[in-house]
Amino acid sequence: MLNAHDTTVSSALENIRSVFQSMGVALEAAPAKLDAYFTQFKFVKFALIVAILIALCAALLGVTLVLKRYSMIGDGLSHVAFGAMTVAMIFSLTPVYISMPVTVLTAVLLLRGGKRKLGGDSAIAMLSVSSLALGYLLLNLFSGSSSNLSGDVCSILFGSTSILTLRESDVILCATLAAVVIFVYIFFHNQIFAVTFDEDFAKATGTKVTAYHLLIAVITAVVIVISMNLVGALLISALIVFPALCAMRLFRSFRGVIISAAIISVFCAVFGILLAIIFSTPVGSTIVAADLLAFVICIIIDAIKRGTKR
Amino acid sequence: MELLRFEDVAVGYEGKPVAEHLSFAVHAGDYLCIVGENGAGKSTLMKTLLSLQTPLSGKITYAGALKKNEIGYLPQQTEIQRDFPATVREVVLSGCLNRSGLRPFYSGAQKQTAKKWMERLDITKLQSKSYRALSGGQQQRVLLARALCATKSVIVLDEPVAGLDPLVTADLYALIGRLNKEDGITIIMVSHDLSAALTYADHILQVSRGSNFFGTTEDYRASELGKLFIGKAGDSDA
Numbered sequence: 425m426l427n428a429h430d431t432t433v434s435s436a437l438e439n440i441r442s443v444f445q446s447m448g449v450a451l452e453a454a455p456a457k458l459d460a461y462f463t464q465f466k467f468v469k470f471a472l473i474v475a476i477l478i479a480l481c482a483a484l485l486g487v488t489l490v491l492k493r494y495s496m497i498g499d500g501l502s503h504v505a506f507g508a509m510t511v512a513m514i515f516s517l518t519p520v521y522i523s524m525p526v527t528v529l530t531a532v533l534l535l536r537g538g539k540r541k542l543g544g545d546s547a548i549a550m551l552s553v554s555s556l557a558l559g560y561l562l563l564n565l566f567s568g569s570s571s572n573l574s575g576d577v578c579s580i581l582f583g584s585t586s587i588l589t590l591r592e593s594d595v596i597l598c599a600t601l602a603a604v605v606i607f608v609y610i611f612f613h614n615q616i617f618a619v620t621f622d623e624d625f626a627k628a629t630g631t632k633v634t635a636y637h638l639l640i641a642v643i644t645a646v647v648i649v650i651s652m653n654l655v656g657a658l659l660i661s662a663l664i665v666f667p668a669l670c671a672m673r674l675f676r677s678f679r680g681v682i683i684s685a686a687i688i689s690v691f692c693a694v695f696g697i698l699l700a701i702i703f704s705t706p707v708g709s710t711i712v713a714a715d716l717l718a719f720v721i722c723i724i725i726d727a728i729k730r731g732t733k734r
Numbered sequence: 735m736e737l738l739r740f741e742d743v744a745v746g747y748e749g750k751p752v753a754e755h756l757s758f759a760v761h762a763g764d765y766l767c768i769v770g771e772n773g774a775g776k777s778t779l780m781k782t783l784l785s786l787q788t789p790l791s792g793k794i795t796y797a798g799a800l801k802k803n804e805i806g807y808l809p810q811q812t813e814i815q816r817d818f819p820a821t822v823r824e825v826v827l828s829g830c831l832n833r834s835g836l837r838p839f840y841s842g843a844q845k846q847t848a849k850k851w852m853e854r855l856d857i858t859k860l861q862s863k864s865y866r867a868l869s870g871g872q873q874q875r876v877l878l879a880r881a882l883c884a885t886k887s888v889i890v891l892d893e894p895v896a897g898l899d900p901l902v903t904a905d906l907y908a909l910i911g912r913l914n915k916e917d918g919i920t921i922i923m924v925s926h927d928l929s930a931a932l933t934y935a936d937h938i939l940q941v942s943r944g945s946n947f948f949g950t951t952e953d954y955r956a957s958e959l960g961k962l963f964i965g966k967a968g969d970s971d972a
């Protein structure tokens with residue numbers, strides 16, 4: 425008994441040691457590996473461009489969603505997008521053509537009329553698990569012949585390695601959408617501030633609150649659908665929520681929070697991708713881990729700042 | 735000059751009225767206080783006046799000089815979350831938004847307006863402070879400055895002193911009085927505090943089930959309804 429236990433422990437230790445060893449090896453080989461990637465494969469450049477754009481959009485949107493207490497909607501919508509994507513796969517259509525309209529429509533329905541008409545937490549939870557379950561069910565029923573079902577599903581949920589094999593058309597689509605989102609945020613940031621800060625006041629003084637809610641809903645859906653490329657359906661929330669939470673720890677002005685969230689998010693995405701290449705880890709989860717790390721660092725900075733103030 | 739007029743208006747939610755037969759008029763330079771018991775429908779009336787909801791029946795007219803969205807508004811118990819990152823300047827400037835059309839940044843004139851009102855309300859020193867870190871009285875001043883940025887002539891205040899301590903309350907009332915007297919701003923204020931209403935306001939609208947009152951403060955003191963309500967308020971103070 426004891427012996428068996430000992431062997432498990434020692435083999436676990438052995439495992440950990442070998443992971444660290446291979447990490448060390450990977451680190452030593454890192455410069456050469458990165459160099460090879462960048463010089464030989466232009467898709468790494470594509471991946472980085474797309475990642476930067478997506479991270480930027482997700483961070484901008486995230487500030488609004490977090491402040492409006494809409495974080496859960498982002499999560500729910502990403503699951504709806506997953507459901508829509510499975511349907512597209514069954515009919516062998518380009519996923520974006522199905523998932524984009526479905527997600528936009530759901531977002532508009534959910535966010536229509538602001539907080540008051542929102543279906544509530546439980547409605548969103550139901551919507552999100554239902555689309556997840558039905559999506560997987562449909563995929564199982566109708567693509568029985570497909571050999572790599574679980575691989576496909578896994579890559580939709582956790583982000584594919586396909587971020588490193590993007591086609592030029594993907595990059596163009598992504599860049600266009602991201603440019604639109606960023607433009608909207610720069611152009612309408614005062615309106616978005618007013619609508620987020622105090623809906624009633626904005627409405628009473630003539631800001632078209634409903635129109636801006638619609639705009640925010642559409643942007644949310646667009647950002648979620650394009651983010652699925654990078655981190656997958658289950659991890660999108662992290663991309664949206666973490667940078668905003670980080671920035672809110674560090675800055676007290678709305679503008680400061682928006683700008684720093686964007687910077688933090690882009691930095692984490694780039695850092696995550698490079699780490700993923702060096703250590704051959706999944707891109708999505710590595711980026712999210714980087715975001716989590718940034719969040720922990722921000723909490724510590726905040727705590728130190730508070731500590732010194734007292 | 736008449737700014738707005740209510741004629742037999744009923745306000746409420748989902749077809750059910752909470753206050754009915756409201757008839758009154760507001761003229762430029764007036765200081766109107768709306769009084770009434772808790773739940774009488776004062777806030778509902780304010781929201782109807784601001785076009786945040788539609789009246790159930792009756793007619794509301796806004797005079798030519800006053801566009802619907804040129805009324806500054808200080809909401810009751812703002813639902814602004816405690817952790818919202820915004821500086822005082824950002825909050826005040828957001829009041830100017832209704833005049834910026836579709837421009838991405840605030841114009842020099844708008845920044846000037848914001849500066850003017852921050853100086854008038856003595857909050858210039860706070861302008862780069864975080865809104866959430868201010869005291870209750872300071873926060874109300876900031877929201878008042880924002881409301882003033884949104885209007886040329888009329889502000890609507892819903893229980894602006896709720897939750898403030900007596901000293902700060904007196905300060906804020908005095909300030910609102912000066913805005914009325916010196917800057918010629920028309921004030922429409924919901925107040926729980928009848929004695930302040932009688933001191934500062936020149937017109938009173940009492941909202942209550944069955945019978946409303948509208949008239950000058952003197953007439954209100956003399957009226958049966960006024961005497962009754964003033965008496966009651968006196969009792970509960972004692």
Ligand SMILES: Nc1ncnc2c1ncn2[C@@H]1O[C@H](COP(=O)(O)OP(=O)(O)O)[C@@H](O)[C@H]1O
Nearest residue numbers: 747748752770771772773774775776777778779
């Ligand atoms: N959003 C709402 N939907 C339905 N009824 C409401 C809503 N808000 C307030 N009420 C009801 O309308 C009545 C009047 O409320 P309100 O105008 O806030 O009163 P006051 O401001 O005079 O205290 C209350 O009975 C309240 O319960």
Ligand SMILES: [Mg+2]
Nearest residue numbers: 776777810892
């Ligand atoms: Mg009220």
